[in-house]
Amino acid sequence: MTHPCRRSTRRSALAVAAIATLLAAPMACAPDGKDGDGESVLTGVVHVGTSFDHPGFSLHAQRTNRGLDVDIASYLGEEVGFTPKFQDVTIDAREQELREGAADLVISVYSITPERQKLVDFVGPYLMTRQGFLVREDYDGIKSEQDVRNKLLCSAEKSTSSTADLPPGATFHEERDFSTCVRKLQQGSVDAVFSDEALLFGYAQQQRRSKVPLRVVPDVSFGLTNRYGIGLQKGHADDCRKLLRALRTYLVEEWAGDVKVQLPALVDAYPADWENRFKPNPHDLNTYSSCKK
Template structure:
């Protein structure tokens, strides 16, 4: 496993120089999809912007949801940018800068499936989600059969094969699969207005105590939200934009004040 940074001294010794190893997902269309030796998506766009502004070159390193905290605790990566929701429990182990995306949770189903139209319809269904995710611990109705996998691509494949009734995770993430599969033999859709669990706020994870790096990232992220966030969402998540015509920024864009509220390094 590649080592993201080795400095164990004072915070002034920044880890955000030269090549910076970033733990990310490699199978999440719209957010980060590794193909042809290249990482494409909203999160690589974000990392490229941060690197140019701060002065480092991102190098991606695959990490699954359940291993994100350990990735930082082991210093295998200097940062984790992996649709990584900021939660109090995670914040006890690692630090966060963000959010850079805000989303409710929802259900992905086959386009011709009408079995879930309201919250009560989820009862009795087989719902796939990912171990170590916030969706895996959300309270679903009694009678729901949860099915956990290590990644969402496997959930989507099982959905298209008819092995599960729906995939449950962040709505923003689901629209990436809608776009990816729109011309496949089994197109998909997000169920409108059906949600459980908390609002999720994606943050940049970093090891605890790197206050200087935290402040650099926070300042760069503030600029990103006003300068390039909207254009990157339009480019990488067109199905999400189409689902909320004229109103998508209100649903998914964090306020600049949110970055101050939820980042571990507060003014």
């Protein structure tokens, strides 16, 4: 059970972090001494790269950031001892921001892959998800894997979804971000948005009262299971272990409650087994993290 004071303190830390976000430049550089020399980057104000347009995970609106990725950053800040300062990062710039020191951490639906692990370190996963399809609520053109043939699908450049092996005839239309894909879907320019199922539930929740509501197609998936991790610059093994210990505690104490709050559409879609589908096995943290406890 979560200690009552911990929840209160953590939310206060989130408020402080939200205020700090307003002062952050989009490409703010990390403070001196945080350039991969092995010194800890997890002190004072820590620059956290996250997307500002991923509803359910990290959405910048009404002068604050909210979502599961924001909750995780705030929890880690409280446990380890730093204040997160959020800055927007695009999918194609995550490794660059970490390697150049523009961001100390990236928590942004950042899938752990062997290719990315060659460039940056990871702690995680904190969520696992299959890849699926977001469609207009009244569209019934995709009911099974076979229906994906000859469909026009939108995905974001350099995302793991953009490299998935789909049936013959399926065509990718790539945009810089998934929000643009969602707009094209609502306009009828594409048949579906193809991405991580968990992320798509965030967009479905966001658009539930719009003129063109959306839904995630149940039990239709292609590609690999993606595992979201916390990215950090290589050369900070002590910081990696601190984050790993804190994340283990988060998965036990806070994960389920935060997912229920931030991704209610996901929970509603799989009421009997949403935790089994999306919550990582504790052993996965040893398998996929760049450091060990």
